[in-house]
Amino acid sequence: MNALSPSDAPIVETASETVRERLRAGEEIALLDVREEAFFAAGHPLFAVNLPLGRIEELVTGLIPRQNVPVVVYDNGEGLVRPAVALLRQLGYTAVSALADGLDGWRASGGELFIDVNVPSKAFGELVEHVRHTPSLPAEEVHARIARGDDLVILDARRFVEYNTMSIPGGRSVPGAELALRVRDIAPSPDTTVIVNCAGRTRSIIGTQSLVNAAIPNPVFALRNGTIGWTLAGFGLDHDASRKAVDFTAENHAKARQRAQELAEETGVEFITPAQLRELESRTDHSLYRLDVRSPEEYETGHLAGFRSAPGGQLVQATDEWIGVRHGTIVLTDTDGVRARMTGHWLRQLGWRHVFVLDDWTGLKQENGPQPVLLSRQLADVSLVTPAALLAQNAESRPPLILDLATSRTFRAGHVPGAFFIIPTDLVTHPDLPTERQIILTSPDGVAAKIAARRLVENGIEATVLEGGTAAWTAAGHALETGLSKENALSEPVDIYKRPYEGTDNAREAMQAYLDWEFGLVAQLDRDGTHGFSVLET
Incomplete structure (x- = not known):
């Protein structure tokens, strides 16, 4: 008798309570939500990790490096679990199961559901403030201090790209881990007040508490509710700021390290x-x-x-x-x-x-250069087209169909002219995918495109990949188009959940609702009971 293929083998189920028992016991487990991020953000277990079906082969090795670890997969009835389990088995994962009755099963068994993304960290930030009474100031007080010319520094604990998009006037970029290392040189006088901000609450709280824990002599406060609170108070933000931290001195480095x-x-x-x-x-x-x-x-x-x-x-x-x-x-x-x-x-x-x-x-062994791509299996040999050849084909009377597998955020920022946005999960099953027209796939570095090309070929659809991806297109000096609309999208942009604190066009109601949600996270942690957080109380 022939062995069952991974796609035909029976799927083992794991009960929600078993997952919670492993979490409480400190045993390794991966709980994967294989929906797109917008659906994940609408409700999921606390320690679920979002890994959409179409991104599994591209990202799973980095997220789950051990192939015999228990992996539990779920969706909300969309039919994604079976192909996800089959793919994970093909990639060598040996302990893959499905969450019994999916998200409904988790809820029905008494499991707590959390909205938004990166929730463990955000809930932990709220718990830190609750336990440690992390000092903070409202936007109105910070604004008044700035207007008076008080001796203060404003340190933005987010990534530089977020700070550069919008920041508190006069603030400088000092991403979270840099704070304790550099603050003594940024504010050498112990009389200088240090104010830490992010877009919302978490990195403000953790950044401020980091400096409290680091025992710096300065008064230190979080900007309460970050740039959201600043905006809700009616104050303007800077854009395209580029101020960064100063280098640290040997004396202050020694204090920080100790x-x-x-x-x-x-x-x-x-x-x-x-x-x-x-x-x-x-x-x-x-x-x-x-x-x-x-x-x-x-x-x-x-x-x-x-x-x-x-x-x-x-x-x-x-x-x-x-x-x-x-x-x-x-x-x-x-x-x-x-x-x-x-x-x-x-x-x-x-x-x-x-x-x-x-x-x-x-x-x-040491290396340099960008982070290497971690792949779960060798990329397939696929037909390639150079940027120059694609440019020529695009000028023909019947150009190829260019499908871009970048995230919707990346596609919106820039894509090959004439390309269409498509979510990898939708690629094989999309009803508007023509079989009589040449298909060329691209992605930022070409990796996701090569993975997708294998899937198309396995389903009887020939595809060519832009060699080097969109990065090679721009490196060759060719221009990009920007924007995402109904005219150039074959998928709804549900791959990205729009955070209420991102960008500069957020509705006041959405920002306030986000803050209200964060305030309720400590109570949710109590109800959930699986977190294992332990706040240092010194």
Whole structure:
């Protein structure tokens, strides 16, 4: 008798309560929501990780590095579970099951549902403020202090690109993990008030509490409710600001490192040697995440092989974007001895039981350049077209159909002229996909396009891939089109959930509703009971 193919094999189910038991027990488990992000953001379990069906092959290796870890997949009745389970099995995952009765089963069994994205970190931020009474000032008070010319600095704890989009007037970009490292040089006088902001609440709270924990001598406050609170108070924002942190001095670096060491030890962060790292890497009984918490620019200049770029402040804010297995093992590194320790002391409080810091890079292979793509299997050999050839074909009377598999956010910012946006999950089943017209696939770097081309070929549809993706198109000097509309979209842009704090065109009602939701997260954590958070109370 022939063995069943992965797509035909019976799907094992896992009960919702079993998932919660593993979470409470500190056992490794990955709970995957395979819907698009907009649907995920409408309601999901606390530790669910969003990995849409069409992105699994592209992203799963980074999120779930151990192939024999328990993986539980769910949707909300859209029919995505069976193909997701089949694909994961094809990619080598051996312990894949479906959540019994999907999202309805979770809800019916008493499981709590959370809206929005990056919820564990946001809920934790609210708990930190609740427990530690993190100091904050309302927008009106900060605005008055600025108007009076008070001695203060405003530090924006978000990524630089977010700060550059909109910022508090006079503020400078100091992403979260940089705060404790650089604040003593930004505000050398202990009389200078330090105000930390983000767009909403989480990074303001965590950034401010980081400085409180770091025992800086200055008065320090969060800007209450961030740029949302500032906007709701009627104050204007800066756009395209580019102020950054100053370099740190040796004396202040030593102070920051000493205090970071104390915090790391107090919260149970462990320290490993290169030999111990190799031992961790050799084990097959845990999911290992190796993360470099420095800035992306520093990472590209030089980093340890096998380590991914995860700037510390953003890692604490959005842990589920790097780590797909709850209770996995985390190794952090930097070159200053501050950022990894500060990040680690927060991850321990976030309930990650095994957090290590690696200081010594001796004997370990180093690389430079951008973060390598982690693939679950070798890309298929597919037909390629150069940017020059595509440019010529686009000028013909019957040009090819160009399908762009970038996210809707990236597509909107810039795409090959004439391209259509499509979500990878929709590619094979889309009713308007013509079979008589040449199809050319592209994506930012071409990887997602090659993955999608394999799927089309497996379904009897020939496709060609733009060599090097859209990046190669721009590198060749060709212009991009911008915008996303009904005229150039074959999918609804549900792959991205529009955060109420992103961009500059948000409705006041949506911003206020977002704040109201954040205020209720502590109560939701109590009802959920699986979080394992433990806030440092010193």
